[in-house]
Amino acid sequence: xxxxxxQGQRNFSNVDLSDALLRNTSLxxxxxxxxxxxxxxxxxxxxxxxxxxxxxxxxxxxxGAILRGTNFSDADLSWSNLTWSNSSxxxxxxxxxxxxxxxxxxxxxxxxxxxxxxxxxxxxxxxxGAxxxxxxxxxxxxFSGVRNLxxxxxxxxxxxxxxxxxFTKNDSRQTLGCPI
Numbered sequence: 001x002x003x004x005x006x007q008g009q010r011n012f013s014n015v016d017l018s019d020a021l022l023r024n025t026s027l028x029x030x031x032x033x034x035x036x037x038x039x040x041x042x043x044x045x046x047x048x049x050x051x052x053x054x055x056x057x058x059x060x061x062x063x064g065a066i067l068r069g070t071n072f073s074d075a076d077l078s079w080s081n082l083t084w085s086n087s088s089x090x091x092x093x094x095x096x097x098x099x100x101x102x103x104x105x106x107x108x109x110x111x112x113x114x115x116x117x118x119x120x121x122x123x124x125x126x127x128x129g130a131x132x133x134x135x136x137x138x139x140x141x142x143f144s145g146v147r148n149l150x151x152x153x154x155x156x157x158x159x160x161x162x163x164x165x166x167f168t169k170n171d172s173r174q175t176l177g178c179p180i
Contacts, residue, residue, distance in 0.1 A: 005030065043081075099166070108148075119166055122146055123175075132157060139163045143175040154178075 001012060002025065010029055016036040026046040035055045043063040050070045057072075059079045066086050073093040080100050088108040092115050099119040107122070109129040116136040128148035132138075138157055142165035143149075149157075158178035164171050 117141055121165065121168070123168070127153070135160060139172070140165055141172045141175075142168050142170055143172065144168070144170060 001015065001017065005027060011031045012035060013031055014034045015032065017040055018036055018038045020037075020040045022045055023041050024044045025042070027050060028046055028048045029050065030047065031051045032055050033051055033053045035052070037060050038056055038058045039060065040057070041061045042065055043061045044065060045062070046066045047070050048066055048068045050067070052070060052072050052075050054074045055072070055076075057075055057077045057080055060077065060081070062080060062082045062085050064084045065082070067082075067090050068086055069089045070087070071091045072095050073091050074095065076096040077092075077100050078096050078098040082105050083101055083103045084105060085102070086106045087102075087110055088106050089110065091111045093111055094114040095116070097112075097115050097117045097120045100117075101121045102125050103121055103123045105125045107125050107127050107130050109131075111131040112135065113131055113133045114136060117138040119140040120138065121142040123142050124145040124147070126147045130149075130153070132153050138161050140163040141161060143157070154176055158173060158176050161172040161176055161178065165175075
């Protein structure tokens, strides 16, 4: 696949790359719609403007990856690691983000409309301009130390948040500073 990418091919829709080691690779503008990328190591990879609509990325390592403008709509990123990633302007519309770890990520203007965020860890993320509308769930979420979360969004999340994060054991509503 990497050789074909280097030769100019960008469409790798529906490919199965499960368990692949793609650390530090540059895959700018790649089309991986519907692809299976379970347990792939994409740490520190460059996936700017990639299309991963409907892709399966269960337990995928995207730690420190550059994901600006990437489309993860309808993708399954459950149990994935996006710590310290730059996911600004990315779309997570209707994505399954159950137990996804975003700790320390740049999520400026990311769109989470309709996402399933049960047990997601957003500890220390930058949420300036991030969109959280019509979430399927944010039960058991971790929001400690989030930066730039606007008040209207915080109150929306407070209205639907409950439970405790399964790993940090922090109360979701307390991590958001919700009124009692």
